[in-house]
Amino acid sequence: MKSILRLTVNGREREDLVPQNMLLIDYLRDTVGLKGSKMGCDGGECGACTILVNDAPQLACLTLAATVEGKKIETVESLSQNGRLSKLQQMFHEKLGTQCGFCTPGMIMAAEALLRANSNPSDEEIKKALEGNLCRCTGYVKILESVKGVIESNEEAAA
Amino acid sequence: MEVLPDFEILCPNSAEEAAQMASKKGESRYMAGGTDFMPNMRRGLEKPKAVIDLSGIGEMQSIEKTGNGLRIGASVTLQQLISADEIKSDFSLLAEAAETIAGTTHRQTATVGGNVCLDTRCQFYNQSEWWRKSNDYCLKYEGEICHVAPTGKICRAAFSGDLAPALMVHGAKVELTSAKGTRTIDLKDLYQEDGADYLLLEPGELLVAVLVEKLEGYKTAYRKVRVRGGVDFPLVGIAAAVKGNGTQLEDLRVGLTGTNSKPVSLEGTADLCGGSFDETGFKALEKLVQKQIQPMRSTFSPSHYRRKVALNVSRRLVGNLLEN
Known part of the structure; x- marks a missing residue:
């Protein structure tokens, strides 16, 4: 089953059709194409997939994409501005x-x-x-x- | 990890609506923070047809003052609990226990209700599908024997939530809602000593809030022994509240986790109170712990080690609280 997901990723509003059982990490890496966040342990133990949801750190491998509807997502790619590192x-x-x-x-x-x-x-x-x-x-x-x-x-x- | 099963996500706006959804949808599961539920689902241990996402239920997200205590919504996150002003003053034991749970990032989403209902854990259960299959599964999941206690008839997976013993020390009750109505029971009556069926909830019943009482004149502390300093479950976790000073012990409450398939509210402590508490008292306390805990081979650390740790830590914890 799929549903429409509306959210903000790194300052840009997006609207995507995503399966309800899609993980946020897969959405960010494969649908949005942001490969910065990494899938490490695959079970919430290593923190390599940490992203920000409404400014708070969250593990993207333990989050269903559909549950961040309307929220502000930031990945590591959001930090550098005009080619300059933060x-x-x-x-x-x-x-x-x-x-x-x-x-x-x-x-x-x-x-x-x-x-x-x-x-x-x-x-x-x-x-x-x-x-x-x-x-x-x-x-x-x-x-x-x-x-x-x-x-x-x-x-x-x-x- | 396995591919997630196909399910639909339901988003109720009230606890009542959530309970109605659960009663209508077979094979549904409630999800709060999902920090334990998601890995279990990804390991193929949970295969729901519907996931009821509790994050939109406002009434479950607040901490309210009651007459002599607090009503803590089940969806209050551990981070909220740790930083809440109401908790800092009279319920620091809860914050102390919550701070030992998982890691900082997990605590942003993990909830009070999730930790109270945390699935029991075992080295033969929290494994990948191929691992479990090649071991002929186990009593908790599609198998016929418990590898921890093969001659027994029940699952020996260990309850590993850190909040439950601290809540029990605060005389906690839990508010439960189902399609049939609402009821409030003692937290300790929520559990039973069976790792595969450790929660005494009716089908579709939802934990809505936890009610705790203030402890007047008690000193409290929580100690957790684990392999890793962060992001680890307890080998043994002990919460204690002591009323007394020096060698005089007026009252003592102790809760333990990680040792049995349910959190243990230590019974018989009243017999140790009401007078001088010396080496005989400590020995009697150790005896109570010794009799009521049952650490089994459910973790990589051997059960005799966990038993010894439980005895030593409870003695030290109560001793330190009395002295200070």
Whole structure:
């Protein structure tokens, strides 16, 4: 059974005919063509598919596309503007937080959600926000440094 | 993971409408946050013809003050529960337990009702279809024996929700709605010791809200032991409320999860209260826990380890609460 899904993906309104049993991750990757969000563990344990739904982080592999009707979806592709990386993305690049890159879209979106809600999180708060995101390269220290890099750079800009 | 079954999604606007939908549609399932239900469906453990999406039911999404407590809607998310002002003051135990559940991202969508009704778990059940099939299935899913206790007649999958023991300590009741009407029962009467049929709900019955009472003059805490620090189910989870100081124990309430097919509200604690609580008291507490829990081979960690952990953690938890 299919139904019409109306929503906003990365700032653009869309209307698509989707099967009711379609996962949001499949909708984003295969229907919309945004391949940034990754299907990792396929069961809600690794966080690689983390996207933002109305500014809150959500796992696209555990979400049915039809249940985000009318909502605002943001994937990692939404962050760069006019070909320039966002500050968070730039920090993942500079501080080597990207590692092999597979977990990165999920890590960045989970960190993006944290920074929108709390512009100056403590180390513990960053770790807590990213607890559901696994990096099989085990580059957690670099990932933590990348997120902290955004906070430091904001502080420098304000000083 | 399997391809999802074909189903239609129904979106009721009220709990009553949801219950009506469930009574009309055979093989339907309620879905709240879906953080546990979706993986189960993708593993082929659930094959509903209709999924009733509860996210549009406003009446189930609020926390309201009652006379001496709170009415927590079943669709309140764990994140909402953790950050709610009403919870921070007198119900911090609930927030403490909720914070240990899954990961930050899961808690944005996972709900109170979902965790209270969380499906029981077992290393022989939470597996892929080919794994289960090559193991001849099990009592909880299309098989004839329980691989955990092959000589027994019931499924030994473990209840693994973290909120239930904390709610039980707060004397929780649950509001249930079905096409036949509404009823309110004690939370502990919602469960039975059978992993394959652990919820005593009528067909199509929906958990609408949880009612909790304030604990006057108690100190509370929740401890969860698990393999991974985040995104993991409890090997043992213990909630305790203590009234007393130093060595004097006036009242004690203990709830446990992860050890049985239902959450355990520890019975017989009244006999330990009303006087000095010393080593004899701790020994008696350990004996109560020892007798009432039944950790089985449902997790990769051996059952004797979980038993030992349950005894040690309950002793430490009650001791710490008394001291502070």
